[in-house]
Amino acid sequence: MTFANSPQANQVSPSLQPKGWLRYLSFSLDHKVIGLQYLVCGFLFYLIGGALASAIRIELSSPISDFLARDVYNQVLTLHGTIMIFLWIVPVVNGAFGNYLIPFYVGARDMAFPRLNAVAFWLIPPAGLMLISSYFITGAAESGWTAYPPLSITTPAAGQIIWILSVLLLGGSSIFGGINFIATILKLRRPGLKLMQLPMYCWAMLGTSILVVLSTPVLAGTLILLSFDIVAHTGFFNPTLGGNVIVYQHLFWFYSHPAVYIMVLPAFGLVSEILPVHCRKPLFGYATMVYSIMAIVVLGLMVWAHHMFTSGTPPWMRLFFTIATSFIAVPTGIKFFNWVATLWGGRISLNSAVLFSCGFIVNFVLGGITGVALAQVPFDVHVHDTYFVVAHFHYIVYGGSVFVIFSSIYHWYPKFTGKMLNEHLGRFHFVLTFIGFNLCFAPQHWLGLNGMPRRVAEYDPQFAFVNQLSSVGALIMAISTLPFLWNVIQSAFNGDVAGDNPWQGLTPEWLTSSPPPVENWQGEAPLVTEPYGYGITNEELAVEPSINDDIQIPQDK
Amino acid sequence: MTILLCIALVLGGTWVGQHVNLLPISASSNAPVYDELFRVLLSIGTILFVGMLGLVIYSLIKFRRRPGQTGDGLAIEGNLPLEIFWTAVPAIVILFVGLYSYDIYDRMGGMQPLQHGEHGHQKMSTNQRIWGGIGSGTVSQAESKSNNPLPVEVTAMQFAFLFHYPKGNIISGELHVPTGQQVSMKMESKDVIHAFWVPEFRLKQDIIPGQPTVLNFTPTKPGRYPIVCAELCGPYHGGMRSAVVVEEPAEYESWYSKNSKEIISEA
Numbered sequence: 001m002t003f004a005n006s007p008q009a010n011q012v013s014p015s016l017q018p019k020g021w022l023r024y025l026s027f028s029l030d031h032k033v034i035g036l037q038y039l040v041c042g043f044l045f046y047l048i049g050g051a052l053a054s055a056i057r058i059e060l061s062s063p064i065s066d067f068l069a070r071d072v073y074n075q076v077l078t079l080h081g082t083i084m085i086f087l088w089i090v091p092v093v094n095g096a097f098g099n100y101l102i103p104f105y106v107g108a109r110d111m112a113f114p115r116l117n118a119v120a121f122w123l124i125p126p127a128g129l130m131l132i133s134s135y136f137i138t139g140a141a142e143s144g145w146t147a148y149p150p151l152s153i154t155t156p157a158a159g160q161i162i163w164i165l166s167v168l169l170l171g172g173s174s175i176f177g178g179i180n181f182i183a184t185i186l187k188l189r190r191p192g193l194k195l196m197q198l199p200m201y202c203w204a205m206l207g208t209s210i211l212v213v214l215s216t217p218v219l220a221g222t223l224i225l226l227s228f229d230i231v232a233h234t235g236f237f238n239p240t241l242g243g244n245v246i247v248y249q250h251l252f253w254f255y256s257h258p259a260v261y262i263m264v265l266p267a268f269g270l271v272s273e274i275l276p277v278h279c280r281k282p283l284f285g286y287a288t289m290v291y292s293i294m295a296i297v298v299l300g301l302m303v304w305a306h307h308m309f310t311s312g313t314p315p316w317m318r319l320f321f322t323i324a325t326s327f328i329a330v331p332t333g334i335k336f337f338n339w340v341a342t343l344w345g346g347r348i349s350l351n352s353a354v355l356f357s358c359g360f361i362v363n364f365v366l367g368g369i370t371g372v373a374l375a376q377v378p379f380d381v382h383v384h385d386t387y388f389v390v391a392h393f394h395y396i397v398y399g400g401s402v403f404v405i406f407s408s409i410y411h412w413y414p415k416f417t418g419k420m421l422n423e424h425l426g427r428f429h430f431v432l433t434f435i436g437f438n439l440c441f442a443p444q445h446w447l448g449l450n451g452m453p454r455r456v457a458e459y460d461p462q463f464a465f466v467n468q469l470s471s472v473g474a475l476i477m478a479i480s481t482l483p484f485l486w487n488v489i490q491s492a493f494n495g496d497v498a499g500d501n502p503w504q505g506l507t508p509e510w511l512t513s514s515p516p517p518v519e520n521w522q523g524e525a526p527l528v529t530e531p532y533g534y535g536i537t538n539e540e541l542a543v544e545p546s547i548n549d550d551i552q553i554p555q556d557k
Numbered sequence: 558m559t560i561l562l563c564i565a566l567v568l569g570g571t572w573v574g575q576h577v578n579l580l581p582i583s584a585s586s587n588a589p590v591y592d593e594l595f596r597v598l599l600s601i602g603t604i605l606f607v608g609m610l611g612l613v614i615y616s617l618i619k620f621r622r623r624p625g626q627t628g629d630g631l632a633i634e635g636n637l638p639l640e641i642f643w644t645a646v647p648a649i650v651i652l653f654v655g656l657y658s659y660d661i662y663d664r665m666g667g668m669q670p671l672q673h674g675e676h677g678h679q680k681m682s683t684n685q686r687i688w689g690g691i692g693s694g695t696v697s698q699a700e701s702k703s704n705n706p707l708p709v710e711v712t713a714m715q716f717a718f719l720f721h722y723p724k725g726n727i728i729s730g731e732l733h734v735p736t737g738q739q740v741s742m743k744m745e746s747k748d749v750i751h752a753f754w755v756p757e758f759r760l761k762q763d764i765i766p767g768q769p770t771v772l773n774f775t776p777t778k779p780g781r782y783p784i785v786c787a788e789l790c791g792p793y794h795g796g797m798r799s800a801v802v803v804e805e806p807a808e809y810e811s812w813y814s815k816n817s818k819e820i821i822s823e824a
């Protein structure tokens with residue numbers, strides 16, 4: 001438990017919840033405890049998913065299938081994708097930071113439905129353990145994270161069924177979380193706080209939660225039908241019984257394209273919180289940011305078939321989805337220009353949080369450019385299902401979401417624990433991650449363009465060198481977690497004391513002690529109507545911290 | 558200064574697009590069309606990426622907090638004309654890319670109704686929906702020496718491709734095709750979804766059980782190119798490969814007559 005030694009919560013807590021580090025293992029109803037539970041649990045799964053990724057890259061450092069048995073390779077591949085998406089990124093960018101921050105941002109003492117919240121979290125560890133144990137007991141699913149039938153119907157049934165069950169549990173957890181966020185943001189706002197005064201992360205989570213609530217049930221229904229096909233031999237997706245395999249793809253991507261926004265919209269929100277604090281500037285273009293989030297939500301629901309351009313897709317459909325997908329780049333582009341404008345003219349502290357956020361901007365721009373290219377049918381028919389696509393989405397989900405998760409940990413760790421992280425180790429972590437990541441994934445664009453399909457254990461020997469390059473990058477990425485882990489663990493015990501507001505932030509989570517008391521504020525919740533009111537024209541801060549401890553500035557320069 | 562930098566950026570990006578070759582050789586009539594699109598996208602992409610990268614790095618250096626500095630940055634909350642500007646620019650770029658790729662798509666024959674085989678020769682049962690890839694386009698039509706496409710029936714199974722030439726009743730594990738001749742493939746899968754991909758042709762189409770798909774193309778350059786299965790189909794997916802042999806028409810004829818099980822009677 002990385003965050004285990006937080007000092008005792010304040011004494012007035014009337015609840016029967018356990019105190020001290022034990023509450024992190026309990027059915028706690030405190031949104032901050034649940035948030036950290038999500039974060040630590042997600043990170044443990046990230047380590048497992050990372051180990052699986054290493055196994056994949058070891059296998060691919062030689063063109064023949066020599067490290068893992070072929071079916072084991074496909075199991076590893078399936079587990080890697082499923083764990084990274086459903087047990088790491090989705091729970092962390094939504095569950096962890098959402099639970100920790102949203103009640104602060106709306107001025108509430110907890111989420112709208114604390115019990116549902118705890119249930120949502122406690123669905124995750126059993127689902128994850130079930131998924132992983134299937135590898136040891138029956139053999140895991142081996143049809144990829146997309147589980148396309150008829151392959152998923154014909155591969156060993158036990159592993160596939162366990163996969164479906166755990167994804168259903170995780171989907172359920174995600175829906176509970178989504179309902180809770182919508183209710184909290186819309187209904188628990190402190191009186192006097194207007195929607196357009198909320199910090200941007202609230203808008204991002206509102207949009208994301210709408211996507212979760214609208215699309216996840218479709219995935220659940222689809223997977224239930226798929227499980228009928230497997231255990232009861234129905235024929236929804238089984239062509240030998242008259243079923244249609246293309247229908248599955250439409251239903252699957254109706255969830256799974258929005259799912260990519262479920263992984264990245266909250267990250268957009270987090271960056272919008274982090275940059276203004278460290279640049280000492282207001283977030284540029286608040287209103288356009290809000291509108292572009294909502295535009296992404298609407299457009300994101302109608303672009304799914306861009307994953308099916310080479311499948312059974314008629315020409316008009318290809319054209320429609322090309323156009324719809326291309327236009328998602330417009331609201332996305334606006335957000336990036338706004339962030340750069342937020343940097344412009346600031347007083348930027350070049351700390352780990354800012355470096356990771358800027359790394360995110362750079363990586364995501366590249367991923368977005370390849371995304372727009374992939375949206376063009378004639379371009380996509382060549383590179384679909386190749387390493388080019390692998391490179392595209394890792395630039396988005398790793399270069400985007402994972403970079404933002406690290407940035408957020410550097411930014412909020414002082415709030416979580418009351419201790420500062422070591423800046424030198426943090427910057428070292430950033431440099432290693434950035435180099436390793438780009439070395440691992442940039443060459444994969446070339447591989448895909450030149451003929452290497454994805455999800456293979458063996459390949460044409462002409463690609464050996466570039467694959468080895470990519471594997472070296474993966475090795476550097478693996479090593480880069482070590483300084484991070486050391487930093488997080490050792491700072492919890494020996495880090496400098498952070499004080500309530502080490503970054504001089506204006507958003508409400510900084511206006512209380514670090515770590516905050518059980519119901520967030522000792523007295524009244526502060527009314528923060530200008531969460532980004534930085535800037536030299538500012539006279540006096542409109543808000544007062546609820547507890548005035550000494551405020552230190554622990555920047556090490 | 559800024560204008561000079563912008564011009565340099567645009568020129569540099571265009572140069573990269575024209576001169577950096579990231580693609581394998583092109584061996585079908587729609588490959589050069591594809592490469593044209595690729596070059597344009599690479600130019601635009603390079604300009605945007607280098608531009609954004611430059612802006613981020615420049616801001617981080619120029620506006621970094623120097624030792625001893627305190628206080629905040631400028632309190633700029635927005636700038637409507639600027640925001641309209643950078644909504645409009647991506648919108649225009651996207652519109653251009655969209656229209657251009659539609660044009661490419663059309664030139665590749667993506668918008669044409671799909672036909673397989675010679676007109677009227679191959680009757681499909683009408684309740685079967687045929688979906689397919691692009692490549693039946695006008696370009697290939699104009700270039701092909703005869704207007705009658707060569708029909709081939711492709712069967713995919715775990716983990717191989719089989720090619721059946723209905724005309725000579727040839728069954729082959731490799732695809733032999735003559736240059737300059739339009740080939741029309743009807744593809745069906747016996748078990749799970751596979752995909753037919755020839756990187757040098759820039760073409761890919763899934764092969765779907767229970768639902769035939771069609772892929773048309775015209776090879777242009779003699780050689781031996783890999784056929785790669787691009788859809789996860791089981792443990793040996795990575796080994797599911799074959800080859801397409803593109804030959805000069807004369808060579809192809811001799812291969813054909815050697816393997817044909819039919820007395821060549823019809824013209």
Ligand code: HEM
Pocket residue numbers: 146259260261263264306307325326328329332367368369370371372373374375376380383384385389392393396397400
């Ligand atoms: C600028 C916006 C984006 C566009 C235009 C775009 C476009 C595309 C297209 C067309 C594909 C299909 C490629 C193929 O399979 O042939 C694709 C795949 C993918 N994209 Fe994006 N994308 C964008 C942003 C994102 C974001 C924000 C994420 C996630 C956070 C993401 C994650 C993925 C994933 C995971 C896949 C591969 C799914 C799979 O086949 O396993 N993309 N993208």
Ligand SMILES: [Cu+2]
Pocket residue numbers: 256257260303304306307
């Ligand atoms: Cu998508």
Ligand SMILES: [Cu+2]
Pocket residue numbers: 751752786787788789790791793794795797
């Ligand atoms: Cu395959």
